[in-house]
Amino acid sequence: MEDMKELTWVEISEKALKANVAQFRKLIGNDKLLCPCVKANAYGHGLVEASRIFLESGADWLSVNAVYEARILREAGLTSPILILGYVPLSSLKEGLELDTRFTVYNYETIDRLSEEARKLGKTAKVHIKAETGNNRQGVLSEDLLSFARHIQEVGNIEIEGLSTHFANIEDTTDHSYAMIQIERFLQADQLLKDNGITVKIKHCANSAATILFPKTHFDMVRVGIASYGMWPSKETYVSYLQERNSGFELTPAFTWKAKIAQIKNVPAGEFIGYGCAFKTTHDTKLAIIPVGYYDGYDRGISNNYVLIHGKRAFLRGRVCMNMIMVDVTDIPEARLEDTVTLMGVDGEETITAEQFGTWAGTINYEVTTRVNDRILRAVV
Ligand SMILES: Cc1ncc(COP(=O)(O)O)c(C=O)c1O
Numbered sequence: 395m396e397d398m399k400e401l402t403w404v405e406i407s408e409k410a411l412k413a414n415v416a417q418f419r420k421l422i423g424n425d426k427l428l429c430p431c432v433k434a435n436a437y438g439h440g441l442v443e444a445s446r447i448f449l450e451s452g453a454d455w456l457s458v459n460a461v462y463e464a465r466i467l468r469e470a471g472l473t474s475p476i477l478i479l480g481y482v483p484l485s486s487l488k489e490g491l492e493l494d495t496r497f498t499v500y501n502y503e504t505i506d507r508l509s510e511e512a513r514k515l516g517k518t519a520k521v522h523i524k525a526e527t528g529n530n531r532q533g534v535l536s537e538d539l540l541s542f543a544r545h546i547q548e549v550g551n552i553e554i555e556g557l558s559t560h561f562a563n564i565e566d567t568t569d570h571s572y573a574m575i576q577i578e579r580f581l582q583a584d585q586l587l588k589d590n591g592i593t594v595k596i597k598h599c600a601n602s603a604a605t606i607l608f609p610k611t612h613f614d615m616v617r618v619g620i621a622s623y624g625m626w627p628s629k630e631t632y633v634s635y636l637q638e639r640n641s642g643f644e645l646t647p648a649f650t651w652k653a654k655i656a657q658i659k660n661v662p663a664g665e666f667i668g669y670g671c672a673f674k675t676t677h678d679t680k681l682a683i684i685p686v687g688y689y690d691g692y693d694r695g696i697s698n699n700y701v702l703i704h705g706k707r708a709f710l711r712g713r714v715c716m717n718m719i720m721v722d723v724t725d726i727p728e729a730r731l732e733d734t735v736t737l738m739g740v741d742g743e744e745t746i747t748a749e750q751f752g753t754w755a756g757t758i759n760y761e762v763t764t765r766v767n768d769r770i771l772r773a774v775v
Pocket residue numbers: 431479560565600601602603617618619620621627
C-alpha cells in the first residue's frame with residue numbers, strides 16, 4: 395500500500411473471508427447450500443472481490459438485491475447461481491433472465507411478465523416464492539400462497555425452485571419466541587404446497603443469526619450476510635450463542651479502512667478548529683488533517699472519538715466535514731505527512747471495530763461498512 399495514490403482505501407482480508415466461509419461450511423455441513431449475501435457492495439467489502447473469494451473458498455450461491463449487482467458479477471466472469479432478493483422492476487425481468495438469475499417473487503404482475511419474457515427467450519425462469527411469516531416486508535400471505543403457486547404453474551415457462559422467508563426479530567433480541575413462530579409458519583407454508591402436489595427443491599430462511607443459533611433453520615440453503623464478513627449480527631446474537639451453543643464457532647473481521655495524513659500543523663492554544671468553531675484548543679496543539687469525511691461514509695456523529703496513528707489514539711477535533719477530519723497528534727510526535735491512519739481496524743495494540751464505530755455513530759455494524767462510499771478502493775490483502 396506504500397505507494398498508493400489513494401488518499402483513503404479499504405483493505406479486505408482474503409484470509410478472514412475464507413476463514414468465515416470455512417466456519418459456516420463446518421456449521422451447516424456439505425449437503426446444504428451456502429449462499430453469502432453480497433448486496434450493498436458486499437456489505438461494503440467490494441461486490442466482485444468478496445464474491446470471488448467466497449466462491450473460491452466453497453460458497454455455492456450468491457444473493458444480491460438487484461439486477462445491476464448480478465450484471466456486475468456476470469461481467470466479472472462469476473458463473474454461480476445468483477438469487478435476487480429485492481424487487482425487480484417489470485422492465486428489468488428480461489435482463490435478469492439473460493443473466494440467468496433466480497428471482498424472489500410475491501407479485502402476480504411479476505409472474506405474468508416473467509413468463510412472457512421467458513417464453514420469448516425460450517427459457518424457464520427459476521423463482522423462489524417469498525412466504526410472509528411475520529416480517530411484513532416482502533412476501534405472500536399464507537391465505538394467498540396456494541393460488542399464487544398455482545398461478546405460477548399455470549402461466550408456463552416458470553419453475554418454482556425455492557420457498558423462502560426472512561426473520562423479523564432474530565438478531566435484535568435474546569428472546570427468540572417470535573422467530574420460532576415464523577419457523578412454524580414457514581413449515582406450514584411448505585406443507586400446504588406439498589399437500590397440493592407442489593414440491594420445492596430449495597427451502598431457505600436463515601440469515602447469519604439463524605444459521606449460527608438454530609440448525610433447524612438451515613433447511614436446504616442459508617443466506618448469510620454480516621457474519622460472512624466476520625461480524626456478529628449483534629451483541630444479543632453473541633450472548634445467545636455463548637449461552638445456547640458455544641461450540642467453537644469463530645468469526646474474523648475482514649474490513650480495515652485507512653487514509654493518509656494530508657497536513658500537519660501547529661495550532662496555538664485558544665484557537666478554534668473547524669465549522670461552527672465547535673472546538674477550542676486548550677493547549678498548543680499539533681493537528682493532523684485527514685482527507686476523509688461524511689461523503690466517504692465517516693459519520694458526522696463520530697466527532698468526539700478517535701482514529702489510530704502509529705498504534706495510538708488520535709482524537710477528532712471539531713466537526714466531521716464533508717471531505718475532511720482533523721485529529722490531535724500532539725502526543726504522537728512521530729506523525730508525518732502521508733503517514734497511514736486507521737479509521738477502522740487494527741493498528742498495533744489498538745482496534746476500532748465496526749461495532750465500536752457504530753456505537754459512536756449511533757448505528758449498527760451493518761450500516762457502518764455498507765455506508766463506506768463504493769467509490770473508495772477495496773484492496774484485497
Ligand atoms: C432477505 C435477506 N436474506 C438474508 C440477509 C442476510 O442477513 P444477515 O446479514 O443478518 O446475515 C438479508 C440481509 O438483510 C436479507 O435481506
